[in-house]
Structure formats: C-alpha cells, structure tokens
Amino acid sequence: MQLTRLPGLRRRALVQAVSLVLALTPMAAPMAAVAVAAARPAETRVVLGKMGQIAGRLAPERPVHARAETRLVFAGLDIDGDGAPDFANPTGKAPRAWDAFGSGAFGARRDGGHRHHEGVDYAGIAGQEVTAPISGFVSKIGFAYAGDASLRFVEITNPALGYVARAFYVDPTIEVGAAVRIGQPIGRLRTLQDHYPGITDHVHLELMKTDGARIDAAELIHARRVTVRG
Numbered sequence: 001m002q003l004t005r006l007p008g009l010r011r012r013a014l015v016q017a018v019s020l021v022l023a024l025t026p027m028a029a030p031m032a033a034v035a036v037a038a039a040r041p042a043e044t045r046v047v048l049g050k051m052g053q054i055a056g057r058l059a060p061e062r063p064v065h066a067r068a069e070t071r072l073v074f075a076g077l078d079i080d081g082d083g084a085p086d087f088a089n090p091t092g093k094a095p096r097a098w099d100a101f102g103s104g105a106f107g108a109r110r111d112g113g114h115r116h117h118e119g120v121d122y123a124g125i126a127g128q129e130v131t132a133p134i135s136g137f138v139s140k141i142g143f144a145y146a147g148d149a150s151l152r153f154v155e156i157t158n159p160a161l162g163y164v165a166r167a168f169y170v171d172p173t174i175e176v177g178a179a180v181r182i183g184q185p186i187g188r189l190r191t192l193q194d195h196y197p198g199i200t201d202h203v204h205l206e207l208m209k210t211d212g213a214r215i216d217a218a219e220l221i222h223a224r225r226v227t228v229r230g
C-alpha cells in the first residue's frame with residue numbers, strides 16, 4: 001500500500017496513527033514494568049511513583065524537576081503616555097485581605113458602615129522599604145492620627161500628572177520638598193500591632209486627583225497573576 005494513493009484525509013489519519021505509535025514506543029518498556037509491578041499490591045506505591053515519572057516524561061514542556069508557582073505582579077497605568085508607568089505598588093505585595101479589622105480594599109466598610117475605606121492597603125512587613133507610588137515632590141509629612149506621633153504618612157504631589165498620593169504608616173527617610181521618582185525608597189514600614197493587634201501590617205495608600213477626589217488605587221495599579229517555573 002502506498003500512502004500517495006490514499007485520499008488526502010485517510011492518508012493524514014494514517015500518518016497521525018503511525019506518528020502516535022512511534023511517539024509511544026519509548027513508553028512501552030516502562031509501562032510494561034509498571035504493569036508487572038502492579039500485579040503485586042505491596043508495590044502499589046512504587047508503581048504510582050513510576051507512573052508519576054512516566055507522566056513527567058510524557059509532558060516534556062513541564063519537566064518533573066520544575067516547580068511552577070504563581071506570583072502576583074503589579075503594573076501601574078501610563079496615563080501621560082510617556083511609555084512608563086505613572087503608579088506603583090509601594091510595598092510590592094498583595095492588597096491586605098480580610099482580617100479581624102476588615103478588608104483593605106477601597107470602599108470597604110469601617111465603623112459599622114459609618115465610613116468607608118478611602119485607600120487601598122498593601123500588605124507589607126514591618127521595617128521593609130516603602131517606595132514612592134508616584135513621581136513628584138514631597139508636599140507633606142503628616143500624622144495618621146491626631147495626638148499620636150508614631151504613625152506618619154508621606155504625601156507626594158505631581159502637578160503635571162494631576163495626582164496626589166499619601167502613603168500611611170511609613171517612617172520617612174526623605175524630607176518635605178524633596179523630589180522623588182516613582183519606585184524610589186521613601187521610608188520604612190511601621191508596624192501597626194500596637195494600635196491594632198493582629199492586623200496585617202500594611203501601607204495604606206490614598207490616591208487622589210489634585211482636587212481631592214479619591215481614586216481606587218487598584219484601578220491604577222493592576223494586579224496580574226503570572227506562573228513562574230523554576
């Protein structure tokens with residue numbers, strides 16, 4: 001039988017079948033070994049292990065030794081069109097999820113619904129470096145709560161962009177009037193455990209237009225899950 005004489009469809013099907021057999025041939029020996037081993041129940045675990053190894057060999061795009069993990073990455077919008085992001089995550093970590101004190105999302109309920117969260121809380125580790133969420137100049141260093149000198153915020157204003165950013169719970173390493181670039185260190189994250197025991201330590205980030213309107217930072221700093229293979 002000559003392949004060339006077969007109609008196109010049948011020829012293709014035959015070629016595919018032959019290819020499949022060829023591809024499976026190297027598997028035949030280990031599969032036979034597994035089948036023999038499977039006859040003895042005591043070796044079930046060994047068999048499962050072997051099958052796992054074989055499955056690994058069957059999927060060359062995902063070798064057995066590689067470990068895949070997903071990671072969150074953050075990308076700020078480029079609103080002035082210069083090709084570079086104009087907003088950045090100040091801790092590099094995911095927004096604070098629910099804990100005993102509520103959610104870190106923008107608009108989350110506070111005080112039983114009497115007020116709403118005006119920022120996004122980015123989880124962090126006490127003492128870690130906090131970086132500038134926008135470029136601009138340091139327009140204010142203030143206190144988060146009246147009468148409490150321990151918790152401060154750094155305010156950065158960018159008149160050209162039309163945005164103001166306030167990063168709370170930061171021990172500043174810069175001074176009022178300093179020019180800062182997005183991503184540049186501006187201080188270290190202060191622990192909140194003395195004030196809210198058990199809370200997820202975080203930077204509370206408020207983004208607003210220069211007219212004061214608060215914007216959900218999650219709309220300007222997009223989170224994306226990527227798979228990283230080791």
Ligand SMILES: [Zn+2]
Binds near residue numbers: 104120203
């Ligand atoms: Zn907050």
